[in-house]
Amino acid sequence: ATETPRAGRSNSVSSPPNQAVDYAQKIDVNPPKGTRDFPPEEMRLRNWLFHNFREVSELFGFEEVDYPVLESEALYIRKAGEEIRDQLYCFEDKGNRRVALRPELTPSLARLVIQKGKSVPLPIKWFAIGQCWRYERMTRGRRREHYQWNMDIIGVPDVTGEAELISSIVTFFKRIGITAKDVGFKISSRKVLQEVLSLYSVPETSFAKACIIIDKMGKIPMEEIKKELKAVELSSDAIEDLLQVLSMKSLTELEEKLGGAGEAVRELKQLFSLAEKFGYSEWIQFDASVVRGLAYYTGIVFEGFDREGKLRAICGGGRYDRLLSTFGGDDIPACGFGFGDAVIIELLKERQLLPEVSVEVENIVCSLDPDLQGSAATVATLLRGKGQCVDLVLENKPLKWVFKRAARINARRLILVGRSEWERGMVNVKILSTGEQHEVNLDDLQ
Numbered sequence: 247a248t249e250t251p252r253a254g255r256s257n258s259v260s261s262p263p264n265q266a267v268d269y270a271q272k273i274d275v276n277p278p279k280g281t282r283d284f285p286p287e288e289m290r291l292r293n294w295l296f297h298n299f300r301e302v303s304e305l306f307g308f309e310e311v312d313y314p315v316l317e318s319e320a321l322y323i324r325k326a327g328e329e330i331r332d333q334l335y336c337f338e339d340k341g342n343r344r345v346a347l348r349p350e351l352t353p354s355l356a357r358l359v360i361q362k363g364k365s366v367p368l369p370i371k372w373f374a375i376g377q378c379w380r381y382e383r384m385t386r387g388r389r390r391e392h393y394q395w396n397m398d399i400i401g402v403p404d405v406t407g408e409a410e411l412i413s414s415i416v417t418f419f420k421r422i423g424i425t426a427k428d429v430g431f432k433i434s435s436r437k438v439l440q441e442v443l444s445l446y447s448v449p450e451t452s453f454a455k456a457c458i459i460i461d462k463m464g465k466i467p468m469e470e471i472k473k474e475l476k477a478v479e480l481s482s483d484a485i486e487d488l489l490q491v492l493s494m495k496s497l498t499e500l501e502e503k504l505g506g507a508g509e510a511v512r513e514l515k516q517l518f519s520l521a522e523k524f525g526y527s528e529w530i531q532f533d534a535s536v537v538r539g540l541a542y543y544t545g546i547v548f549e550g551f552d553r554e555g556k557l558r559a560i561c562g563g564g565r566y567d568r569l570l571s572t573f574g575g576d577d578i579p580a581c582g583f584g585f586g587d588a589v590i591i592e593l594l595k596e597r598q599l600l601p602e603v604s605v606e607v608e609n610i611v612c613s614l615d616p617d618l619q620g621s622a623a624t625v626a627t628l629l630r631g632k633g634q635c636v637d638l639v640l641e642n643k644p645l646k647w648v649f650k651r652a653a654r655i656n657a658r659r660l661i662l663v664g665r666s667e668w669e670r671g672m673v674n675v676k677i678l679s680t681g682e683q684h685e686v687n688l689d690d691l692q
């Protein structure tokens with residue numbers, strides 16, 4: 247007898263032939279398109295990743311929060327042409343409410359901060375790990391859900407906020423074995439765009455739209471970028487100037503263009519200076535082409551990238567000083583980032599850095615005599631009471647089957663409850679790695 251893995255569970259208890267059964271249509275056992283199951287091995291890897299997200303967040307003094315995966319659609323109705331808006335997983339519920347599966351966590355955070363109002367003193371430092379959704383035409387075969395780790399600082403206007411957030415991500419990367427040779431952060435500021443466009447009479451409403459268009463650089467042809475920028479009322483001169491600035495990779499170059507008096511250059515210089523103090527200068531670089539694809543960013547923006555250039559952005563974030571006021575809240579400065587659960591795993595695979603997350607159980611307990619099943623339960627409960635993990639064999643199985651299961655679950659010890667030993671208050675303990683076996687008095691078992 248072996249512990250036979252079964253492709254799909256056959257109906258072990260067959261219904262009696264004369265009983266009418268409704269032959270339900272065989273269901274599709276795969277999860278909905280674009281979504282994932284997390285069977286044990288994948289769940290252990292996910293738990294390992296989230297454990298590291300949590301450990302770093304707590305190391306930085308952040309408190310964990312969460313919000314409903316279902317939110318009012320109104321949280322996401324932004325008119326800047328964002329992909330996140332086009333792919334909103336939204337519908338009308340049975341109460342005729344327009345609702346959406348959250349595509350990101352930041353609007354929920356803004357909603358909760360406003361709800362809490364003065365009852366939560368500033369600065370707020372919250373983190374969350376939540377599943378986010380998009381309705382993507384499956385033609386592109388991309389996922390429709392992912393888990394995002396977010397850290398946000400509300401109420402700190404200085405770039406010390408952004409510097410702290412980048413430090414937390416660097417700390418995370420170091421914890422899991424990623425170095426500055428593997429990844430870096432491209433850093434810029436939307437104030438660069440703002441200061442260039444301020445040289446031209448560009449309507450205020452064009453700014454966010456222009457950012458979303460520019461974020462598509464490298465993803466769609468440059469001619470299309472220019473066409474879309476013209477459509478949001480940027481003149482040809484403004485576009486040429488903008489594209490020239492966006493190609494800049496040095497703060498010196500930027501300062502020559504914008505001068506040193508503006509906020510954009512001053513804040514970026516301050517951030518790079520703080521990076522020295524935090525000790526992560528080798529991880530960051532100025533790159534004016536970084537604007538990120540969310541309309542609400544107003545200042546510093548950054549994204550983590552893999553230096554081999556094979557993968558999509560690993561994480562991204564920035565300052566969003568206007569989001570709370572656009573939701574009717576006070577004018578409170580804020581910054582934060584989002585870090586998805588997919589690209590990082592691809593990167594770890596690429597770098598052979600995936601952790602060993604095998605299942606490990608301290609004890610497997612079984613009785614060889616059907617009359618001693620209860621005694622085995624007593625032994626299991628005694629060990630569990632001492633904090634020991636026990637896999638209790640719940641049916642009368644041959645020893646060969648027990649050994650096979652013990653090997654599969656990586657059990658360290660096999661506790662055998664046999665009649666003659668039990669009558670003497672003893673059990674048989676076998677160390678499975680060495681085969682060493684000895685009798686132990688139940689009172690001494692630990």
Ligand SMILES: Nc1ccc(Br)nc1
Nearest residue numbers: 349379380389391392
């Ligand atoms: N916003 C968002 C949601 C879900 C996935 Br997968 N990617 C991006």
